[in-house]
């Protein structure tokens with residue numbers, strides 16, 4: 354049966370390999386690990402032996418191997434840790450780093466003037482660190498080392514707490530090794546209450562990397578870590594930003610109130626020794642680099658925001674351009690229709706002009722004809738008047754002729770009568786006096 358470091362045996366399901374302690378909230382590896390697994394007696398076969406540092410890290414996790422790490426850690430996490438350490442203890446303090454690996458942090462602390470040494474489980478790694486950085490490294494576990502109780506200022510445990518089969522016992526031992534005002538400086542993965550395994554898998558959450566079922570036995574929350582140390586009488590805990598804050602936590606913990614920030618004094622102390630100035634120079638470069646990186650990230654975020662707003666603006670402008678394009682097409686169609694109408698009107702105008710001209714010609718022709726008719730009419734009037742006059746004259750002549758005819762008739766009748774008288778006389782029928 355799985356038991357949490359806090360003693361609880363009640364768990365909420367999390368994944369196939371881990372469960373969440375109902376009592377303290379720590380994520381606990383269900384399989385567990387015998388304390389003996391931590392011990393390295395045979396570097397070729399034991400879990401934390403040579404293969405762990407050479408093949409396991411790169412083959413199974415894709416991390417750089419110990420050779421590359423011995424160089425890379427110095428300019429990155431080691432400087433960050435030193436910066437935080439300077440806030441709590443001045444150079445000269447006696448420090449032990451548990452799980453010091455290749456020993457680069459021990460070397461950097463020594464460069465800065467600390468009396469630092471390290472502990473590792475694998476004899477091969479112990480030798481590697483000694484050879485690589487020329488620093489004192491002891492073969493653990495720490496419980497087996499001959500370190501006087503109450504002799505250390507600081508014990509650093511970077512990525513170690515989560516590996517311990519019995520964190521209560523080991524931390525109790527470490528606290529015993531510390532001076533009364535000594536402190537532990539701890540970096541460990543931070544399990545956050547409410548994390549959901551399926552969601553982590555779906556979103557490829559970075560915390561998934563910490564679910565290492567063959568070595569990460571306890572993944573603490575900030576409150577369960579606090580609880581662990583409270584239980585051990587170290588009630589003063591201060592969380593610092595972790596260099597890998599997206600999955601780690603980083604804190605100092607002590608039995609006495611932690612000192613106020615001594616970083617300024619610490620930096621000043623580094624100026625007092627020729628060798629420590631080299632550590633100071635590295636810290637200065639690191640500060641510049643982190644400031645530049647922060648600036649770059651801020652610039653990047655700013656540029657991304659600008660790009661996004663510019664993209665949105667561009668999209669909006671494109672929509673306007675498209676709408677204007679449509680409107681242009683529309684206007685072009687209207688213009689074409691209007692041109693056609695204009696052409697049509699022009700054609701009609703031309704036809705109308707031609708018609709008007711033709712009508713004008715007709716009117717002109719009729720005008721001429723009218724003039725001609727008027728002239729004819731006048732001539733005809735003159736002729737008519739003339740004829741009238743002639744008619745009057747002819748009437749007068751006719752009347753005259755009539756009169757003459759009557760006179761002629763009368764004369765003829767007289768002649769006739771005269772004739773008959775002469776005839777009658779000749780014939781003797783008519784007296785000569787008659788008539």
Ligand SMILES: [Zn+2]
Pocket residue numbers: 357358359360361374375376377378379
């Ligand atoms: Zn628990």
